[in-house]
Amino acid sequence: MSKEQxxxxxxxxxxxxxxxxxxxxxxxxxxxxIVIGSFCQYAPMEIINAPGFYNVLLCGFNYDPPxxxxxxxxxANLCPLIKSSYxxxxxxxxxxxxxxxxxxxxxxCDGKKKMYExxxxxxxxxxxxxPNVPDKERSLSSWQAELELFKDAxxxxxxxxxxxxxxxxxxxxxxxxxxxxxxxxxxGKYDPPAMTGLQMRSVLTAEYFMLxxxxxxxxxxxxxxxxxxxxxxxxxxxxxxxxxxxxxxSGAGLDGVIDKTIKTIEDLGAAIVCYEGCCGIxxxxxxxxxxxxxxxHAIADKYLEVPCAVMSPNTRRFEQFMxxxxxxxxxxxxxxxxxxxDPFDIESKKLEDICEENEVPFLHVRTDYAPGDExxxxxxxxxxxxxxxxx
Amino acid sequence: MYYLGIDxxxxxxxxxxxxxxxxxxxxxxxxxxWNCLDTANGIxxxxxxxxxxxxxxxxxxxGYGRISVPYMDxxxxxxxxxxKGACYLFNEKNFTVIDIGGQDTKVIEIENGAVKNFNMxxxxxxxxxxxxxxxxxxxxxxINSLCELARSSKNHISISSMCTVFxxxxxxxxxxxxxxxxxxxxxxxDSITNKVRGQMGKITGTxxxxxxxxxxxxxxxxxxxxxxxxxxxxxxxxxxxxxGALGASLFACNIK
Ligand code: SF4
Ligand code: SF4
Numbered sequence: 001m002s003k004e005q006x007x008x009x010x011x012x013x014x015x016x017x018x019x020x021x022x023x024x025x026x027x028x029x030x031x032x033x034i035v036i037g038s039f040c041q042y043a044p045m046e047i048i049n050a051p052g053f054y055n056v057l058l059c060g061f062n063y064d065p066p067x068x069x070x071x072x073x074x075x076a077n078l079c080p081l082i083k084s085s086y087x088x089x090x091x092x093x094x095x096x097x098x099x100x101x102x103x104x105x106x107x108x109c110d111g112k113k114k115m116y117e118x119x120x121x122x123x124x125x126x127x128x129x130x131p132n133v134p135d136k137e138r139s140l141s142s143w144q145a146e147l148e149l150f151k152d153a154x155x156x157x158x159x160x161x162x163x164x165x166x167x168x169x170x171x172x173x174x175x176x177x178x179x180x181x182x183x184x185x186x187x188g189k190y191d192p193p194a195m196t197g198l199q200m201r202s203v204l205t206a207e208y209f210m211l212x213x214x215x216x217x218x219x220x221x222x223x224x225x226x227x228x229x230x231x232x233x234x235x236x237x238x239x240x241x242x243x244x245x246x247x248x249x250s251g252a253g254l255d256g257v258i259d260k261t262i263k264t265i266e267d268l269g270a271a272i273v274c275y276e277g278c279c280g281i282x283x284x285x286x287x288x289x290x291x292x293x294x295x296x297h298a299i300a301d302k303y304l305e306v307p308c309a310v311m312s313p314n315t316r317r318f319e320q321f322m323x324x325x326x327x328x329x330x331x332x333x334x335x336x337x338x339x340x341x342d343p344f345d346i347e348s349k350k351l352e353d354i355c356e357e358n359e360v361p362f363l364h365v366r367t368d369y370a371p372g373d374e375x376x377x378x379x380x381x382x383x384x385x386x387x388x389x390x391x
Numbered sequence: 392m393y394y395l396g397i398d399x400x401x402x403x404x405x406x407x408x409x410x411x412x413x414x415x416x417x418x419x420x421x422x423x424x425w426n427c428l429d430t431a432n433g434i435x436x437x438x439x440x441x442x443x444x445x446x447x448x449x450x451x452x453x454g455y456g457r458i459s460v461p462y463m464d465x466x467x468x469x470x471x472x473x474x475k476g477a478c479y480l481f482n483e484k485n486f487t488v489i490d491i492g493g494q495d496t497k498v499i500e501i502e503n504g505a506v507k508n509f510n511m512x513x514x515x516x517x518x519x520x521x522x523x524x525x526x527x528x529x530x531x532x533x534i535n536s537l538c539e540l541a542r543s544s545k546n547h548i549s550i551s552s553m554c555t556v557f558x559x560x561x562x563x564x565x566x567x568x569x570x571x572x573x574x575x576x577x578x579x580x581d582s583i584t585n586k587v588r589g590q591m592g593k594i595t596g597t598x599x600x601x602x603x604x605x606x607x608x609x610x611x612x613x614x615x616x617x618x619x620x621x622x623x624x625x626x627x628x629x630x631x632x633x634x635g636a637l638g639a640s641l642f643a644c645n646i647k
Contacts, residue, residue, distance in 0.1 A: 361508070375455060376495065380511055383470030387506045390471075 007226045010219045011199065017206035021056065022095040024211055028054055029099040034158055037100030037123075039085060040108055041278040041306050042130055046174055046288065046299050047151050048104075049213070050166035051158070056096040057208035058103065060084025061256035063369040065091055074115065079340045080369035081253040082111045089122055097123065102157065104150070106130040108310040109343055126153050134304050134311040144300035151296070167295035173213055175287040180220045181207070182284040187227055188273035189328055192238035194231035197249065197272020201262055204279050205255060244271035245388045246329055250351060251336035252277050252309065252344045256369040260377050261336050268378075270385045274328045277344075278308045282320055309343035318350060325360055332361040332388045334381070339368040361388060393448040396640030397434065397463070398472065398633075399423055399456030402493030402520065403606065404430050405636035408443065413644060417441060418633060427459035435462060449646040451639040455494065464646050469635050474499050474506040476638030477604055480628050486600035489587060489617070489625070490634065491607045493520040498590050510590050518586030520606050522555050526579040529562050530572055537576045538612040544577035549585075558582065584616040591621060599623040604634035 001009075013020075029035055034053040038045075048055040059081055060066050066087025067080060073090070074083055088094035097103065102124040105116040116127050129146045131139035151162055184203060187194040203220065210216035227236070234240040247270050254261065254277075265272055274281055283306055292298035307317035325333065333355055337344045348364045355362035363384040367373055393416060394409040400423060408417040419437070423430055431452075435445065445462060452463035453472040460466075469490075477488040478501060488499040496519050500508040512518055520534075527537040548570065552558040558579075565575050591601075601623055607613050608631035617625040630637070 376511070379455070379468050379470070383468040383506070383509060386468055386471045387509070390505050 003226050003229070007223065007230070010223045010226075011202070013219060014202045014206040014210070014223075017202075017209035021209035021211060025054065025056060025096055025099045028211070029101075034101050035096075035099050036154075037097050037103040038105070039103075039112065040106055041283065041308065042106040042108065042128070042303055043104050044128075044147055044150065044299055044303055046167060046170045046295075047147065047154070047162065049170040049174070050162045051154070051160045053154070053158075054211045055208075056100065056211070058085055058089070058094060058097050058100070059255065060086070060088045060094070061369070062088075063256075063371065066093060067369060073118065077340055078111050079109075079253065080256060080338050081341075082115050084256060084369060086115050086119065089119060102126055104128065108308065109341070111340070126150060130310075131304075132310065132312050134314070134316065136301070136304060140300060140304060143304055144297055147296060147300050147303075164295050167299070168290065171288045171290060171295060171298065173217070175290065176217055177207065177213070177220075178284045178287055180217065180224065181279075182281065183224055184220070185274050185281045185284065187224070187231070188271075190231055190236075191329070192236065192240070192242050192244060193246075193271050193273050194227050194236045196237045196266055197247070197275070198258075198262055198266055199237070200272070200275065201255075201258060204275075207279075238271065244269055245385055246271055246273045246331045248272075248274050248276055248325060248328060248330040248333045249336060250276040250280070250333060251338075251348075253338040253341060254336055257336065257338065257367050260367060260374050261334075261365065261381070264374075264378050264381055265334065265385070268382050268385050270388070273330065274324060276317075276321065276324055278306055280307075281324055282307050282317065309347045314347060317347070318354060321351065321354055322358055325355075325358070330360065331391075332363065332384060334384065335362070335364045337364070337366050339366060361391075393443055394640045394643035395438070395448045395450040396472070396476075396636040396638065396643060397431070397450065397452045397454075397457075397460055398469065398635035398639060399427055399430065399452065399454040399460065400469075400493050400606075400635075401455055402524075403632075404434070404454070404456070405633050406434055407633055407636040407640045408438070408448070409640045409644065413641070415630075415637075417443075418630075418636075420632065423456060427456035428461065430456070431460040431462070449643040451643040451646070453635050453639045464643070467639060467642050470497060470499055470509050470511075471506060472635045472638030472642065473497065473604060474501050474509075474638065475641050476634035476636070477501070477602055478504050479637060479641060480604075480630055480634055481602050481626075483600060483602070486602060487591070488634070489591070489601060489603050490605040491518075491520055491583070491587065491603070491613075492605050493524075495519055496587060496590060498587070512586070512590060518583050518590070522558070522583060523579065523607070525555055525559060526562055529559055530566075530575060530579075532572075532576075534607075535610060538580060538610045540573045540576035541580045542612045542615075544571070544573040546571075546574045547581070548574050548578045550575075550578040550582045553586075580612060580616050584613070584620050587617065588620045601625045602631075603627045604631040606632050608632060 037058040066084045069091045070083040070087030089097040106128045288302040289298045335348045396407045398405040406419045410416040450463045452460035457466040484504045490497045498510045608627035
């Protein structure tokens, strides 16, 4: 098989990960394997994977049918991710929720917290109390205690024992995945980039749906290798002498608006070189400390560092933001937030201020899963790219 | 060679043709209507009647219907075109352009003759020409008279609803309560210029030279109300509504 063919097969596997995962999960569940549904970067995957349980992402990314259905119970003026997730479970259109033995949530934003309370009536839930202040002195011990409670709950409910050894193994595996994601972002550093932002997105999504981790890690390794080689041979996604405008995308809830935002940005000739936000580069750079004698402490310590806007103050995000802009040689920042997401919408203004101070062009677009704003979004993004190209 | 700029907005389509010396050779405004393609072809016909054949010009299309002009050589967004056109029109290099269009309102900050930052209203029509049009209809007058009525208002009221649909019912209930047309008209204009001021706030320009373009730019009371809100004299130009088309035609000059 030629390298091109191999790469295209790997990329197809990533792109179809979600589709294929439903069959995988169905079989696993029928085999007696335990499936845990989750919504967020704060769900401690290491703990879930340690006893061999599967973790699936339940975030809804589609508008119809879940959102109109969810709006029969939830306010219309709520973040689409929350409505879509709830609607998919309410209407039984999410196979992953269907096969989940329990669902784990964290007390992140208000909309999610309240939605979990309603979800508790439809499915078994375990809600982890996430502190809002990411200061380790004030929050780490209570956060670790919450994670211990979660571990105990899993042990009791499924009659298993989760040993430190199990935890260490899953920490190790997921650290490999983290470092691979960080390496993937490195490909965006090249000039021209060795990978497109749309490709990165599909690998990020696959992270949640390629449940055979060994396979996922092997495929990602090959992908990174081939892309690197291709770039050296001048066969990357861009021609050698092409220098597309370099964009850093920031925000949350993006998976439901990929076509109108991410894809539009790249269709218009710009290159997304890196992402910033909960699954962005910042969170991937530091692995979980494998030398920590207490693996639960190591996990808690790392997860408190997720740079999410539900934290107050979310200092880590802002401290490192300009480093990312400089390292990736970014020409402009596009912050994408979804309708009614107050935490990220408000933080977007802070990013704008930082950009202004450093003379980095900045665009904030608000959108929704609902269709209808494609034209306006496109105009805004296109004008921003024209502006960058003329600089 | 001629250079054609077409700015196909949601309400009207503006056409500018420049000659070799970058002077305006021809200009026209036509309603966009339902079918952008028909409008575009109508313009081509019209040019033919004026002795300009397809091979005689380069064309840049802009505005929301920009992709529906089958004979364009290139599309450029209205932000860039308005910026370019306004620089030419007002002979300025560092200033802020406000464009109140039919479906959206843009604020564009220009530095050294290039777009430095911009801002567009969201999906909804509050603060746009459409809002004014709907309110004028409700009051049974045209847009120009609405703005003149507003000038003679004695009791300044404000319309609190941001959304056009709610604002309309607010206006209907004001009429029902016997509020004078002048006062309601004032409230309507005030609501638009307030919205624009809010949008301006997001653009932190370093100077206070402000120019208005778009369909409403010739209405004196709009300029007055904006000047008052922004604390600086907002000026326009009789060709202000052509700013986008003009910018497009100037970009067309660069097409090889
Ligand atoms: S943005 Fe925050 S709340 Fe949303 S998934 Fe990421 S970490 Fe969780
Ligand atoms: S996108 Fe915003 S509002 Fe929606 S779930 Fe995430 S943090 Fe909450």
